[in-house]
Amino acid sequence: MSKPRKPKGRPVSGWLILDKPVDFGSTEAVSKIKWLFNAQKAGHAGTLDPLASGMLPIALGDATKTVPYVMDGRKIYEFTVTWGEERSTDDLEGEVTQSSDARPTEEAIRALLPSYTGVISQVPPQFSAIKIAGERAYDLARDGETVEIPSREVEIFRLTLLKCEADRAWFEVECGKGTYVRSLARDFGRELGCYGHISELRRSFVAPFAEDTMVPLAELAALEKIEDRDERLAALDAFLIDTGEALSGLPHIAITEDQAHRLRMGNPILLRGRNAPVSEADAFATAGGKLVAIGEIGEGEFRPRRVFT
Incomplete structure (x- = not known):
């Protein structure tokens, strides 16, 4: 062998x-x-x-x-939308598919933002990693196919207009998982009647x-x-x-080295004490400040799903 x-x-x-x-x-x-x-x-x-x-x-x-x-986790992006052109990729890389001489006023842009805040329905870009019938949308798009990508709900916690010029506008958005900023630019342009695409994009925060x-x-x-x-x-x-810093948003329990050994062997441990959590779908355990396991809490036990050496 x-x-x-x-x-x-x-x-x-x-x-x-x-x-x-x-x-x-x-x-x-x-x-x-x-x-x-x-x-x-x-x-x-x-x-x-x-x-x-x-x-x-x-x-x-x-x-x-x-x-x-x-x-x-939540994410924060700063992005620039250039008006007048919609592109196949919804950013600078793609070919121009629609164009317009119209340009939005600052008042029109500000009036638009509340409808893009909260839980919204969004169609991902044609050039995205979304799977359609088992294939990535960007692979189909590169082969020249136009595919129908279903809309999905995403959450926008905050959307701010930072600056505005005739041909461009600068924004900052705080959003949840699965949000496509390129789709925001595309949809802004369509609703404002001038078309638009992302010309600059920077992510400044990924929780935590x-x-x-x-x-x-x-x-x-x-x-x-x-x-x-x-x-x-x-x-x-x-x-x-x-x-362990990646798990700072989850409930945390501190355990002994003996308990850590049990968890690393894949066994549950009993949780005792007045302040012991009763039920958590996701929690993490540490021993001596070191991450031991991620798991769930229920019926007085911590049951490991992922263990760390």
């Missing part, structure tokens, strides 16, 4: 909050970070288009188990990570010059955020 292959790279774990540059794809960014950190495993929470810049949370090692909780935790890719790449491997990796590791 052949021996199982030893994973390539280090078993390093944690979150790297990358300030992704423009013209750099999310998958490309993850590959670069995985290579820089010599990590065994890496993934990201929330794709950014190549033309978008800003916060791209990248999970290394065990932190990949917490990606879904970051994906569900603050804007000041972002690290520019150039700053990380500059560390490649450090010849000593251990010194280089130590300098990179200093930028990592603890895996």
Whole structure:
């Protein structure tokens, strides 16, 4: 019987909050970070288009188990809409599909915003990762097919007009999971009768990570010059955020090392005490400040679903 292959790279774990540059794809960014950190495993929470810049949370090692909780978090984007053209991709990359000489007034734009706040129905862009009959919409669009993408509900918590010029307007939006900012630009333009597309897009926040935790890719790449491997990796590791930080929005229980051992073996533990939570669909447990497991609480027990070494 052949021996199982030893994973390539280090078993390093944690979150790297990358300030992704423009013209750099999310998958490309993850590959670069995985290579820089010599990590065994890496993934990201929330794709950014190549033309978008800003916060791209990248999970290394065990932190990949917490990606879904970051994906569900609120996000903040700053974006510019250029009026007069609708494009196939709803941003600068695509071909012009509609055009108009009309331009909206600032009053008309402000009057529009309340109808795009709260829970709204939105049709994702033709060039998106939405699956249609098992295929990605962007693959179908690149093959020249126009597909009917069903609308879906998304939540807009805040939408602000920052600045307005004749041909462009600047906005900031705080939104929930699954919101397409490109669709907002497209729909603004259609409703205002002038067409529009995204010409600049930057993500400044992905809950629970603050804007000041972002690290520019150039700053990380500059560390490649450090010849000593251990010194280089130590300098990179200093930028990592603890895996448990991704779960700060969930209920938390502190446990003993004996209980941690039971959880790591896949066994539930009993919760005692007046302040013990009664029922939680998602919670996390730590021992000595270290993340041990994510699980559910019910009937006086914490039952692990994902455990951390």
